[in-house]
Amino acid sequence: MDIVKLSALEIREKIYNKELSARDVVKAHLEQIEKKEKDIHAFISLNKEEALKSADKIDSKVRNGEELGVLVGMTIGIKDNIVTKDSKTTCGSKMLENFHSPYDATVIETIKKSDGIILGKTNMDEFAMGSSTETSYFGDTKNPVNMELVPGGSSGGSAASVKSNEVTLSLGTDTGGSIRQPASYCDVVGIKPSYGLVSRYGVVSMANTLDTVGVFGRDVLDAALMLSAISGYDKKDSTSVKSPNGTVIIGKDVKKVDPTEYIKGMKIGVPKEIFMEEIDKRVQEKLNKAMKVFESLGAHIEEVSLPHLKYGLSTYHIISTAEISSNLARFDGVRYGYRAKEYTTLDELYVNSRSEAFGEEVKRRIMLGTYYLSKGHGMDYYKKALKLRTLIIEDFGKVFKDQDIILTPTSPVLPFELGKTKKEPLTKDLTSLFTSPVNLAGLCAMSVPCGTIEGLPFGLQIIGDKFKEANIIRAGLGFEGGMRNGL
Amino acid sequence: MGYKTIIGLEIHVELATKTKMFCSCTNAFGGEANTHCCPVCIGLPGSMPVINKTAIEYAIRAGIGFNSSINAKTKMDRKNYFYADLVKGYQISQDDIPICEGGYIEIEMQDNIKKIHLQRIHIEEDTGKLTHTTDGDTLIDYNRSGVPLIEIVTKPEMNTPEEARLFLEKLRATLKYIGVSDCKMEEGSLRCDVNINVVDLETGAKTNITEIKNLNSFRGAVKAMEYEEKRHISLLKEGKNTVKETRRWDEVKNQTITMREKGGVADYRFAVDGDMAPIEIENDWIEEIRSNLPELPHAKKERFIREYELSEYDSGVLTASKALSIFFEETIKYIDDSKLVSNWIMGDVLRRLKDEEVEIEDTNLNPKSLAELISLVKSDKINNNTGKKVLKEMFDTGKDPETIVKEQGLIQIRDEGAIREIVEKILDENEQSIIDYKNGKDRAIGFLVGQIMKASKGKANPQLVNKMVIDMINER
Secondary structure, eight states, X not given: OOGGGSOHHHHHHHHHTTSSOHHHHHHHHHHHHHHHHHHHOOEEEEOHHHHHHHHHHHHHHHHTTOOOOTTTTOEEEEETTBOOSSSOOOTTSGGGTTOOOSSOOHHHHHHHHTTOEEEEEEOOSGGGOOSSSTTOTTOOXXXXXXXXXXXXXXXXXHHHHHHTTSOSEEEEEESSSTTHHHHHHHTSEEEEOOTTTBOOTTBOOSSTTTOEEEEEESSHHHHHHHHHHHBSOOTTOTTSOSSOTTOOOSOTTOOOOOHHHHHTXXXXXXXXXXXXXXXXXXXXXXXXXXXHHHHHTTOEEEEEOOTTGGGHHHHHHHHHHHHHHHHGGGOSSSSSSOOOSOOSSHHHHHHHHHHHHSOHHHHHHHHHHHHHTSTTHHHHHHXXXXXXXXXXXXXXXXXXXXXXXXXEESOSSOOOBTTSSTTOHHHHHGGGXXXXXXXXXXXXXXXXXXXXXXXXXXXXXXXXXXXXXXXXXXXXXXXXXXXXTTO | OOEEEEEEEEEEEEOXXXXXXXXXXXXXXXXXXXXXXXXXXXXXXXXXXXXXXXXHHHHHHHHHHTXXXXXXXXXXXXXXXXXXXXXXXXXXXXXXXXXXXXXXXXXXXXXXXXXXXXXXXXXXXXXXXEEEOTTSOEEEEGGGTTOEEEEEEEOSOBOSHHHHHHHHHHHHHHHHHTTSOOOOGGGTSEEEEEEEEEEETTTOXXXXXXXXXXXXXXXXXXXXXXXXXXXXXXXXXXTOOOOSEEEEEETTTTEEEEEEEOOSOOOOOOEEOTTSOOEEOOHHHHHHHHHHSOOOHHHHHHHHHHHHXXXXXXXXXXXXXXXXXXXXXXXXXXXXXXXHHHHHIIIIIHHHHHHHTOOGGGSSOOHHHHHHHHHHHHTTSSOHXXXXXXXXXXXXXXXXXXXXXXXXXXXXXXXXXXXXXXXXXXXXXXXXXXXHHHTTOTHHHHHHHHHXXXXXXXXXXXXXXXXXXXXXXXXX
């Protein structure tokens, strides 16, 4: 039995049945990490000692017949912008190279309480800004599918760690596509929940009205299981929601069923804009094929329209950078993080520390965002973007009156080679064409593997209405099953 | 024609909530540096604010107290700027929709009542505190970081430093009445910035507005305004203008000093703070707060006139401070003589408070002891002058009057035999005075009485002494 290839559900069952000990599980994954990490580099830091300790604790619980948490024995990678007491939290930046949080994020507390085992902190684009994980201060992460390719980003380390079987599950964050796009590029499942479903307390803000915490798994069920575990109201996060419909996304007693059971009668909208834009024809074809899979499983597919989709990227760009400029102001070298060695005045302390410790992409976005919040033209753009955001929300609202889910490609851009976009920062942004509007509207979405295009992984995005996670998971389970059955 | 001074004030008031604005750290003043802190109020990565409902309630109380309108929908915004006392690179404040708008405070001038209008009251968080050491280091204490504040902004409607002082007194009294702040300027729980300029009524020429900061007392504020008023006028006289700048009041040099020039309007890049939902204030809640609001100064003054038959002036003084009005009402619970109690408080008690620049609650005096003292005087156990001495002792030591009287043997001598002995002795020693009196110099009696009182250590009943001196001289 190859432990690292087991699904989260299988591991849980085997621990329940005492076929496996948590220590076996952790050791197998640590060995896998030992084997893979020098090539993949999915992690910034590892948590070996603590992981073995938690495993032993779980094993003694099993021996004593104590109740076990829902994530029991599951090895988990945590994106390095989610704060943890047991290890550093760098955000992939020189700024926080040695930053040690004195507290755990709420999702970390939840994982620990649920008997999940944190193996380490995963690599990411600096402060989650990027779509290739190449802006990390700690080096690139390779795509386990093809080492020449980027893993996507910003949660590239989390996606790669799951794909390479270094962990069973991982947490990422998604502000404009940072879970779904790397999931798509690394051929795994990634879910970005509705804004407010999962607590952001302890998650270092990038653009705080768009940021969400989500999950990666090698199949839909694993990802859904993990998402169920971390969902729920948190009084420390004023934007988390008290009792959204369907907080319990998936029960304890899930069983694999015939995919048609999930899909039959489902109403699916596909935006016509995807076929009208200058979108890669191969991508459009692939979407057509995916639609056929759903149809053959008994879904009703209808063409819908998202007229403001074309403004999504610009709107996202303005709102996210504006929020970034404010959220990253606290990294000033005064209380924690990097401080320049040379300075004589307070202003110099700020300027030198921030100039020396932030990478180019971060600086670029801070400067743009500062402009968009400034009086005059800048603020005009920002206010316009806020209006467009409302229009985009309304577009989705209209579609969801009649449809259960919306299908799009996760990314219009196929996985690209490492180093390719370093010189052309704006082309990377195109990857979030279909993902960022979902964040603007606070909806939930999943990227689910949908085969390959000329050997390159392709992900299908399933978008659901706010707090209708159950719909995208049903759709994902059905589609996954359909693909497995060779449809 | 002359000059017209224009003064507007911005007042920051720390709200006396138990916990800070966005976390559960204590909002107690002081404490060892950086001990009243948590990830939220020092702005650690990942931390998020959760708004303190009591702070909002207090802001609404203030709004009701100052006749403002309360916005049904408001929100928290970020004011972005960098400073070492600011932990997040932005201050959570309110920009375009403050919690309260409008309102006014009435100040009582010599012969009329003037309404000073408010522009707005908004909620925000306080910053940390910087201490610059002599060797050039700056120490930062974040205990104050995240303490809830309201900022009250007036319209520029005050025309003399005295009007500004009256406004500040009334503002402080009202805030203390409604119980939202202890308003201690020395602890920084009430801070005041002044905007001032002067218009030449003849030419219409106006000076640029000067902002004065670092005012630690009302007295300092008045002095600073008076100083600035003169400075602006003398510049106008020379045909010059002031620089648009921020100045601070230097208490030692007794003058204002340039802090920084205001080059253009600062751009704080205000934007809504997405970490908190918009705040909706239901009318029912406002009404509930209104109905639970303590009696305000004006209503109390009217009631004192009615209930205790005090003069308008006395009632006004007694109700100007919440603590003083409570002290008065507590005292008359022990001695049913409102006029006498009012006289004592209006006289010696207030004089003492004024001399020491303290509030009644900061002294050793308590209502029960004051009532006992007044009873001692009223029942002639001690005389009025002794009473005053005892009061001083009560302020100094906090002892109750009975103890002081007993310890110092101050019980009034009403025993004629005892007084007779002293009078006898003094008369023997002052033959000349007796002669003077008999020659029609009435002043001599005053001298003799003084000597007798002195000899009795002030304990002899003065009326009795007066009567006996004359009787006994006549007997000689």
